Amino acid sequence: MELYAEHGFEQTTVAEIAGRAGLTERTFFRHFSDKREVLFSGADSLEQLLIAALADAPRSIAPIEAVAAALDAVGARLDERREFARRRQAIIAANPELQERELIKLASLAAALADTLRRRGVKDPAASLTAEAGIAVFKVAFERWVAESNKQNLPFLVRDSLDELKAVTSS
Amino acid sequence: MELYAEHGFEQTTVAEIAGRAGLTERTFFRHFSDKREVLFSGADSLEQLLIAALADAPRSIAPIEAVAAALDAVGARLDERREFARRRQAIIAANPELQERELIKLASLAAALADTLRRRGVKDPAASLTAEAGIAVFKVAFERWVAESNKQNLPFLVRDSLDELKAVTSS
Numbered sequence: 287m288e289l290y291a292e293h294g295f296e297q298t299t300v301a302e303i304a305g306r307a308g309l310t311e312r313t314f315f316r317h318f319s320d321k322r323e324v325l326f327s328g329a330d331s332l333e334q335l336l337i338a339a340l341a342d343a344p345r346s347i348a349p350i351e352a353v354a355a356a357l358d359a360v361g362a363r364l365d366e367r368r369e370f371a372r373r374r375q376a377i378i379a380a381n382p383e384l385q386e387r388e389l390i391k392l393a394s395l396a397a398a399l400a401d402t403l404r405r406r407g408v409k410d411p412a413a414s415l416t417a418e419a420g421i422a423v424f425k426v427a428f429e430r431w432v433a434e435s436n437k438q439n440l441p442f443l444v445r446d447s448l449d450e451l452k453a454v455t456s457s
Numbered sequence: 458m459e460l461y462a463e464h465g466f467e468q469t470t471v472a473e474i475a476g477r478a479g480l481t482e483r484t485f486f487r488h489f490s491d492k493r494e495v496l497f498s499g500a501d502s503l504e505q506l507l508i509a510a511l512a513d514a515p516r517s518i519a520p521i522e523a524v525a526a527a528l529d530a531v532g533a534r535l536d537e538r539r540e541f542a543r544r545r546q547a548i549i550a551a552n553p554e555l556q557e558r559e560l561i562k563l564a565s566l567a568a569a570l571a572d573t574l575r576r577r578g579v580k581d582p583a584a585s586l587t588a589e590a591g592i593a594v595f596k597v598a599f600e601r602w603v604a605e606s607n608k609q610n611l612p613f614l615v616r617d618s619l620d621e622l623k624a625v626t627s628s
Contacts, residue, residue, distance in 0.1 A: 350626055386557050390557060411618055411621050419590065446582075450582050452627065455590055
């Protein structure tokens with residue numbers, strides 16, 4: 287990822303990435319399907335964490351609160367790697383193809399949240415809307431969190447953004 | 458678009474599309490940058506309509522209500538072409554590349570809504586969250602609207618989905 291930051295994503299070859307990591311190209315492709323994958327390889331485990339946390343949330347709490355608890359779990363995990371996340375985000379912001387991948391990932395998270403809510407007995411359209419609201423909250427919280435000037439942690443920003451969403455929709 | 462529905466998007470060539478429309482390939486490319494553009498050429502005028510309607514909404518109403526009014530305007534326009542929209546959606550649903558394009562379009566709409574809200578004096582993160590909430594509502598309303606079994610019009614479904622979002626976030 288240092289190479290992407292130094293030379294730009296487009297200009298960095300798989301050979302250079304593998305070389306920096308002390309791998310052959312062949313070994314690189316055993317771990318990653320392409321060079322974009324280097325930036326997104328953590329996404330699957332975050333999705334699993336999110337879905338497991340939502341599935342485990344107490345049934346007694348409202349669906350949006352269960353989603354918030356799941357986003358908190360993901361936020362706490364990401365918060366351990368804030369500098370990595372910031373550098374990664376700067377690379378993604380400079381490359382439309384990577385932004386598309388990020389959007390697809392968010393859409394996939396929303397669909398997975400909605401499915402998990404349905405399995406918890408939430409009906410549609412409430413399930414879809416709760417999931418989309420959760421992803422909207424996470425997206426805005428994440429953007430605030432990667433901003434250099436922001437010192438607050440991600441779980442706090444998730445809660446703060448959810449409160450803000452409640453405020454803007456309660457009119 | 459009939460060709461996409463008959464043969465699938467991947468299998469349809471620009472030559473076939475141009476032929477069906479009575480155009481040369483050269484004329485086709487004067488109108489569309491590529492064959493995906495045939496499905497997305499209306500998106501820019503919808504974005505302009507959305508932004509103009511939001512900019513024109515009375516300052517006295519809450520930001521989320523101003524966004525809802527703008528989505529109503531877009532909903533009314535789309536409602537005139539429901540069969541076209543349904544066939545278009547079936548083509549998009551069958552092709553991941555087109556789904557990406559649709560996600561990018563929605564993200565661009567959210568960014569444009571947030572900018573317009575900021576120009577109306579709404580601060581962040583309220584501007585971003587109101588815009589994301591509006592797009593979440595529109596996305597869910599649109600999915601309900603293109604479902605064959607649904608007879609309700611799009612502006613109604615936008616309002617109904619917004620009410621549902623308010624209900625799920627008010628817990």
